[in-house]
Amino acid sequence: MRRGEGDNDSAQATSGGKQKLREPNGAPDQSKPEWDSRPAAAALPSPGLHLVATPIGNLGDISLRALAVLRGADHIFCEDTRVTRKLLVHHGIKARLELYHDHNAEVARPTILAALRRSERVALVSDAGTPLISDPGYKLVRAALAEHLPVTAAPGPSAVLTALILSGLPPNPFLFAGFLPRQQGGRRKVLAGWAPLEATLIFYEAPPRLAATLADMVEILGPRPAAVARELTKLHEEVRRGALPELAEHYRAEGPPRGEIVVVVGPPEPGPALAENEIDDRLREAVAEMGVRDAAAKLAAETGLPRQALYRRALAIRAGD
Numbered sequence: 514m515r516r517g518e519g520d521n522d523s524a525q526a527t528s529g530g531k532q533k534l535r536e537p538n539g540a541p542d543q544s545k546p547e548w549d550s551r552p553a554a555a556a557l558p559s560p561g562l563h564l565v566a567t568p569i570g571n572l573g574d575i576s577l578r579a580l581a582v583l584r585g586a587d588h589i590f591c592e593d594t595r596v597t598r599k600l601l602v603h604h605g606i607k608a609r610l611e612l613y614h615d616h617n618a619e620v621a622r623p624t625i626l627a628a629l630r631r632s633e634r635v636a637l638v639s640d641a642g643t644p645l646i647s648d649p650g651y652k653l654v655r656a657a658l659a660e661h662l663p664v665t666a667a668p669g670p671s672a673v674l675t676a677l678i679l680s681g682l683p684p685n686p687f688l689f690a691g692f693l694p695r696q697q698g699g700r701r702k703v704l705a706g707w708a709p710l711e712a713t714l715i716f717y718e719a720p721p722r723l724a725a726t727l728a729d730m731v732e733i734l735g736p737r738p739a740a741v742a743r744e745l746t747k748l749h750e751e752v753r754r755g756a757l758p759e760l761a762e763h764y765r766a767e768g769p770p771r772g773e774i775v776v777v778v779g780p781p782e783p784g785p786a787l788a789e790n791e792i793d794d795r796l797r798e799a800v801a802e803m804g805v806r807d808a809a810a811k812l813a814a815e816t817g818l819p820r821q822a823l824y825r826r827a828l829a830i831r832a833g834d
């Protein structure tokens with residue numbers, strides 16, 4: 514069986530949707546979740562920093578516990594008060610909103626840490642999805658942990674996992690790479706670094722850069738299966754699946770799509786065996802175009818051959834061997 518083909522690789526599947534929390538002999542069954550059934554809506558959140566996931570499109574995608582935390586928090590820090598206000602109003606929550614974003618984080622962080630030291634309840638949300646995932650919050654979490662201040666999460670939507678599970682590509686292992694560099698040189702360098710990894714790769718991308726990014730992926734990652742997930746959970750949700758060259762051609766011809774985008778790329782497929790002279794020819798061509806390192810990564814991705822060996826061969830070819 515190929516990686517990721519089982520319906521549940523890492524744990525036994527549960528049956529019939531009902532969770533048995535204990536085995537017949539009374540011992541806790543480690544393979545099943547131990548639900549914490551305290552009523553979320555009634556309880557005040559505990560003192561500490563709560564990382565609260567919010568919808569990535571559909572306003573209904575928020576957990577009961579996330580709403581309870583937002584209702585009971587002493588402070589809600591967000592990236593943009595207009596965006597978070599809309600969510601709170603939709604769920605009937607009145608609260609004063611404070612800002613924590615890339616441009617004020619250095620100033621706001623000490624204020625939040627001081628509130629946590631006073632055992633206040635602080636919620637952190639981003640505009641959409643899970644805080645810290647290509648969004649602010651990592652430095653705050655690190656600073657709170659360094660002082661042994663309590664940090665917890667009300668988990669929920671994130672575009673990474675939503676795109677991954679809809680892509681039809683192997684769900685594990687996967688690597689979430691966030692946004693690629695905007696400049697082509699940097700982007701290709703990063704892609705070449707990930708190319709040999711035997712994992713599904715996930716990237717966030719902005720619509721105006723999608724066609725150029727897909728074209729670079731074709732060159733560096735080869736004709737792998739991929740998916741472009743757009744407007745997830747929204748009215749115009751779309752997942753376009755195909756080989757990277759097909760997707761690159763589609764978005765080159767169509768122009769930038771509307772909305773928000775995640776690109777998911779399958780792991781390298783082991784290619785057919787190549788004769789040595791064929792490998793040399795392809796390496797020579799690639800070295801002339803993109804240099805030794807990227808050429809080795811590209812061919813490794815396309816053929817499944819070890820990158821180090823290809824790198825050494827590419828060096829020899831460049832030296833005129």
Ligand code: SAM
Nearest residue numbers: 569642643646647671672717718744745773774
């Ligand atoms: N923290 C968010 C999360 O957990 O997914 C991500 C924030 S990041 C600043 C914004 C990027 O996430 C977008 O540019 C897009 O790549 C991706 N994204 C967010 N919502 C999306 C959606 N509904 N459909 C597709 N991609 C989405």
